[in-house]
Amino acid sequence: MVEAKRERAFVTGVTIFLILFSIAAIIPLLSVISTSFSSKSVVDMNLVTLWPKEFTLDSWKYIIDRPDLWRSFFLTVGTTVIGTVLALLMTALFAYPLSKSEFRWGSVIMVCVVIAMIFKAPIVPYFLTVRSIGLYDNPLVLILPHILNPFNLIIMRTFFKQFPKELEEAALLEGCGYFRMLFHFVLPLSKAVMATLALFYGVVLWNQFQHPLFFLQDTNWFPLQIKIRQFITDDSVMMAGAASTVDLNYNERTLRAATVIFAIIPIIIVYPFLQKYFVKGAMLGSVKG
């Protein structure tokens, strides 16, 4: 009896702790959201905590009227979508032969893949290589370096390996080639792993910062993260075009908050659709070999 009571106290304690911990996890986000919807005067008076005060859309109006921000936004949407599709195609094309014992170089290439995963090349030779193949100041640098990831490749290969051999052998006897096999049988049965990897690749492409920072000079090709970084660090970029801030209902801080939330919105929208997949993906990833 005492034992059962203690047990219940233990579970309750753990639950309360976790609820507090998750609230703590979203508080900073709530604070930024409420700042972006509050008027300049209450923000300056330190009155905004977790709920917007003197609700106003003025900061958001200012953000939404910035054509340069939208340009970066659509550039990032475009590179993320194209990059994710290319990455899935590339990874599937490579993972499929690697999952077949008939592919004789398979084991050698797998060793190379693991080496590529463990050893990271120092950043300077990487920079020089990427520059020497003509990707410096070339918007393709936002896509090409991200379309294959050794870790994701291993996840997909593991997934392909667990398909029953019989089905494929039967199809091969019927005269079905490997390309048709991959695109008509294997990929349609791989939706779970494709969705997981789409999420992994998509997040990397959307959030990339280092590549554009190192390789892009032309401000026309700045993706969203670089743009946001400029807005966060540079007040003059932020308030460009705002003649006088005296009679406006926003300031640098509310604008910055709105910009940050602006860049999160697509992730928040896509997140619920993909949530069920990444737990599966992590399980695939943790079953190594």
Next chain:
Amino acid sequence: MKAFAFHRMKVYWPLYVMAIPGIVFLIVFKFVPLGGAIIAFKDYSVFQGFGDSPWVGLKHFKTLIEHPDFARVFGNTLMLGFLKLVLVFPVPVLLALMINEIRKSALKKGIQTALYIPHFLSWVIVGGILFDFFSLSGLFNIVIGWFGLDPVLAMQESDYFRPIYAISSIWRDAGWGTVVYMAAISAIDPQLYESAMIDGASKLRQIRHITFPLLLPTVLVLFLLEIGNFLDLGFDQVFNMLTPMTYSVGDILDTYVFRTGIQQGQYSFATAVGLFQSVIGFILVFVFNKLSKKVSDGGLW
């Protein structure tokens, strides 16, 4: 025999064709840069390229060790790496063990969602949130104001850099880190718990004697991967948290390489720094892999 090999190639050629883009990618983006690390031992010039630049032996490593910046940058890197290993690494393990105790699945899902979301924000965004949170009129100063404390600009204060680094790492990635552990826990045979319950083992005992030991191999593998990246703290995070006022504690090898190598074009010198970083990482993995094999059967190889 030869005819047979030829026949094989004929049937299986699509497999070889499929692999070509992947192989090309690995060579261009992984192995050429890896081989290019030899410029740490050369005086690299853009005109002569990786191959033809003159050898200079360990010159750049000597400059590196004698360089006055090096002790500071290396010290900062060690400090942050240590914080990450000791304070940040254990959090997802503990969180996963705790989440696993919650039976109400709606609550469990809600908690997990709240913990996962920050992981999907880029470090630029997290940096923006941090600067907002710790600004003079930000939530942090409002709350400490309630306790009668004077406001601080924590992001611009070198004393706060390391705690903020550790807390922001936990905030963004600890929840996500539980995913792998939750997957490992869900693979544990439920019969083990049933028999333990029949023997009258309490919840805590079950965690100590079943869940934790079975989770340990996963923890070890992730620990080894983590220690291999000991000096590789993630450029994005530190770069987006750094201000000129926190340089003394926040300038790490990654940001230093960016400044000297990419911005100032000291290619060979910066590569020496990067190589130094990779070699120490490799040695650490090697040593700890040996150790972990002695302690348990686990390990990376």
